[in-house]
Amino acid sequence: MGRLSLNIATTKKWTLREAVDGAARAGLPAVGLWRDRVAEEGLAESAKLVRDAGLRVSSLCRGGFLTAADVSGVRAALEDNRAAIVEASTLGTDALILVVGGLPEGDRDLAGARERVAERIADLAPFARDHGVRLVLEPLHPMYCADRAVISTLGQALDLAAPHPAEEVAVVVDTFHVFWDPALTDGIARAGRENRIASYQVCDFNLPIAQDALLSRGMMGDGVIDFAAITGMVDATGYSGDVEVEIFNADIWNSPGDQVIATMTTRYRDLVLPHLTR
Amino acid sequence: MGRLSLNIATTKKWTLREAVDGAARAGLPAVGLWRDRVAEEGLAESAKLVRDAGLRVSSLCRGGFLTAADVSGVRAALEDNRAAIVEASTLGTDALILVVGGLPEGDRDLAGARERVAERIADLAPFARDHGVRLVLEPLHPMYCADRAVISTLGQALDLAAPHPAEEVAVVVDTFHVFWDPALTDGIARAGRENRIASYQVCDFNLPIAQDALLSRGMMGDGVIDFAAITGMVDATGYSGDVEVEIFNADIWNSPGDQVIATMTTRYRDLVLPHLTR
Numbered sequence: 001m002g003r004l005s006l007n008i009a010t011t012k013k014w015t016l017r018e019a020v021d022g023a024a025r026a027g028l029p030a031v032g033l034w035r036d037r038v039a040e041e042g043l044a045e046s047a048k049l050v051r052d053a054g055l056r057v058s059s060l061c062r063g064g065f066l067t068a069a070d071v072s073g074v075r076a077a078l079e080d081n082r083a084a085i086v087e088a089s090t091l092g093t094d095a096l097i098l099v100v101g102g103l104p105e106g107d108r109d110l111a112g113a114r115e116r117v118a119e120r121i122a123d124l125a126p127f128a129r130d131h132g133v134r135l136v137l138e139p140l141h142p143m144y145c146a147d148r149a150v151i152s153t154l155g156q157a158l159d160l161a162a163p164h165p166a167e168e169v170a171v172v173v174d175t176f177h178v179f180w181d182p183a184l185t186d187g188i189a190r191a192g193r194e195n196r197i198a199s200y201q202v203c204d205f206n207l208p209i210a211q212d213a214l215l216s217r218g219m220m221g222d223g224v225i226d227f228a229a230i231t232g233m234v235d236a237t238g239y240s241g242d243v244e245v246e247i248f249n250a251d252i253w254n255s256p257g258d259q260v261i262a263t264m265t266t267r268y269r270d271l272v273l274p275h276l277t278r
Numbered sequence: 279m280g281r282l283s284l285n286i287a288t289t290k291k292w293t294l295r296e297a298v299d300g301a302a303r304a305g306l307p308a309v310g311l312w313r314d315r316v317a318e319e320g321l322a323e324s325a326k327l328v329r330d331a332g333l334r335v336s337s338l339c340r341g342g343f344l345t346a347a348d349v350s351g352v353r354a355a356l357e358d359n360r361a362a363i364v365e366a367s368t369l370g371t372d373a374l375i376l377v378v379g380g381l382p383e384g385d386r387d388l389a390g391a392r393e394r395v396a397e398r399i400a401d402l403a404p405f406a407r408d409h410g411v412r413l414v415l416e417p418l419h420p421m422y423c424a425d426r427a428v429i430s431t432l433g434q435a436l437d438l439a440a441p442h443p444a445e446e447v448a449v450v451v452d453t454f455h456v457f458w459d460p461a462l463t464d465g466i467a468r469a470g471r472e473n474r475i476a477s478y479q480v481c482d483f484n485l486p487i488a489q490d491a492l493l494s495r496g497m498m499g500d501g502v503i504d505f506a507a508i509t510g511m512v513d514a515t516g517y518s519g520d521v522e523v524e525i526f527n528a529d530i531w532n533s534p535g536d537q538v539i540a541t542m543t544t545r546y547r548d549l550v551l552p553h554l555t556r
Contacts, residue, residue: 108504114460142430143421145458146502147485156460180423182392182434207425209491224424226386 003276004268005058007032007201007246011257016041018257020053026261030056032201032244033091035084047091057093058242059136059172059199060084064098066120067113067150073104074120081124089131095198096128097136097172102147113150118160125168134170136198137161141177143213154178154187161196170198173234174246176205176217179225185233192237200234202227202272203247210250217247220267231275240278243268281554282546283336285310285479285524289535294319296535298331304539308334310479310522311369313362325369335371336520337414337450337477338362342376344398345391345428351382352398359402367409373476374406375414375450380425391428396438403446412448414476415439419455421491432456432465439474448476451512452524454483454495457503463511470515478512480505480550481525488528495525498545509553518556521546 006028008019016037023031031050038046038060050057063084066077081098088096100117103110121135128135137157140149151157154171161169171191178184191197204223210216220227245264252260284306286297294315301309309328316324316338328335341362344355359376366374378395381388399413406413415435418427429435432449439447449469456462469475482501488494498505523542530538 103502108502109507110458110504111507141420142458143419143487146483152458152460180388180420180430182430205424209421209487211489213487213491224381224386226388229387229389 001027001265001268002029003241003243004028004265005030005032005056005242005244006261006264007059007061007244008037009034009061010245010247010252010264011260012253014257016046017049020049020055022257022261023055024053025258026265028055028261030058030242032059032061032246033057034061035087038087038091043087043090050091056242057091058244059095059097060088060091060093062097062099063135065101066098066117067101067104069104069107069112069116077120078123082127085124085128085131085133088133094132094134095136095170096133097138097199099138099140100149100151102145102150110145110150117150121160121164121169125164129168134168134198136170136172138172138174139177141180153181153183154191155183158187158190158194158196161194166195170196172199172201173197174201175225175227175230176203179205179230184230188233188237192239197234197237197239197241199241199244200239201244201246202268203245206249215248215250217249219247219249219252219263220245220271227271228275231272235276235278243272243276279305279543279546280307281519281521282306282543283308283310283334283520283522284539284542285337285339285522286315287312287339288523288525288530288542289538290531292535294324295327298327298333300535300539301333302331303536304543306333306539308336308520310337310339310524311335312339313365316365316369321365321368328369334520335369336522337373337375338366338369338371340375340377341413343379344376344395345379345382347382347385347390347394355398356401360405363402363406363409363411366411372410372412373414373448374411375416375477377416377418378427378429380423380428388423388428395428399438399442399447403442407446412446412476414448414450416450416452417455431459431461432469433461436465436468436472436474439472444473448474450477450479451475452479453503453505453508454481457483457508462508466511466515470517475512475515475517475519477519477522478517479522479524480546481523484527493526493528495527497525497527497530497541498523498549505549506553509550513554513556521550521554
């Protein structure tokens with residue numbers, strides 16, 4: 001389990017301190033953190049907690065929401081993302097996950113929103129580089145295109161990353177968001193060739209889609225995703241980083257955290273690990 | 279309104295006869311039909327009803343469900359689709375819409391399912407050609423990839439169509455399914471260049487996603503789709519065929535059919551028609 005990371009959104013009811021304890025208790029080597037839980041604990045204290053537990057921070061979730069069209073919205077987004085970059089750096093991770101944002105209220109211009117994302121990435125990349133942090137673009141499932149992320153595919157994320165060095169702008173491969181993509185094989189291979197895979201996140205796609213569509217993520221094996229195929233594609237690129245389990249799911253959130261970690265460890269061992277060669 | 283077609287799924291509670299009467303009463307020139315309503319009325323009688331009302335049949339929904347992996351499943355799919363081709367021909371439309379199907383129960387191999395779709399299209403194309411009918415591949419929104427259609431983008435549909443002449447295999451552009459696609463401009467332009475746009479279907483994408491995800495389709499203007507942009511792309515290809523309104527939505531289904539047609543006509547006039555030059 002040398003690469004298995006608990007994204008702490010998976011054990012949502014736990015504080016950061018509880019999640020760090022739980023991950024350490026289970027022998028996991030890493031955690032993926034969320035800013036709200038970090039803020040609750042305090043940034044310096046969070047960094048110390050994780051360090052003292054001997055854990056890596058595989059990523060920080062999340063910056064982004066870069067699509068505002070008005071001056072004050074743009075300024076607020078840049079300030080918030082600079083803060084997130086500093087937080088990532090302080091926590092000891094170089095991976096700041098970005099959910100880039102959807103359409104502004106009442107706006108229907110996807111092309112315009114995507115242009116603004118490109119502009120904000122250009123604004124932020126030097127600041128990120130100076131802090132040793134990569135902006136990690138997350139393509140989200142197209143069902144969230146209008147309200148959460150106007151980036152829907154790896155190819156699109158890589159096109160947006162292309163003007164910047166791989167040390168500054170990267171991508172995350174999240175099985176839930178990309179499994180459907182007919183160009184997935186090419187997208188993952190390209191991401192690898194360009195040295196831009198900053199994170200591999202696994203969870204399943206459950207059917208039927210949950211009433212709150214954000215909560216349709218499932219434990220590996222409970223849904224429709226072929227983890228052998230996708231893990232094999234990621235592994236073939238030479239990716240040797242952590243594998244984060246990030247699940248938003250009401251049933252899982254209502255289960256005891258230790259049990260969730262035990263289940264995810266078993267499923268990881270059975271469905272993901274056999275397809276990792278590193 | 280010379281190109282506006284009522285897909286009769288929009289007025290779901292109406293029989294075919296009622297929908298034909300309603301469309302004719304509203305002065306529409308065309309209807310898109312569904313096989314279940316045709317079967318209920320009888321094929322010959324349905325054809326006569328539409329003809330006598332002076333309406334075109336813009337499309338027949340639907341064939342497809344081609345992903346079965348077992349011999350009897352393959353045979354059943356081919357039989358059903360041959361029947362659908364004969365029905366389309368009898369009804370006087372050359373457009374048989376295909377929803378190609380998702381993963382077989384318990385199967386997670388998307389690449390395999392897509393290969394079988396390609397094989398079944400090759401099986402069916404000669405029969406379709408002999409009946410003057412085109413197999414019209416419908417890319418469905420990726421949220422339906424696993425359970426309804428392993429074709430998710432226009433580019434993918436066109437790749438599947440490529441081995442066949444445009445008179446045999448074509449595609450439908452349905453705003454709901456494709457609006458999110460970052461490669462949409464290219465996909466529509468390519469579909470036009472290859473003479474494969476058999477149908478343009480319009481409806482909106484409502485948020486939040488409905489509890490039954492299939493019913494998240496909305497009346498144009500009620501959701502997040504930019505009809506000016508997409509209609510402009512379709513128009514720029516030279517497409518001069520019917521524009522079908524196909525909406526699955528519980529509230530709309532519970533409204534009187536004449537009122538639904540009146541609303542869709544107004545929305546079409548305001549949001550779609552200004553961007554059509556033909």
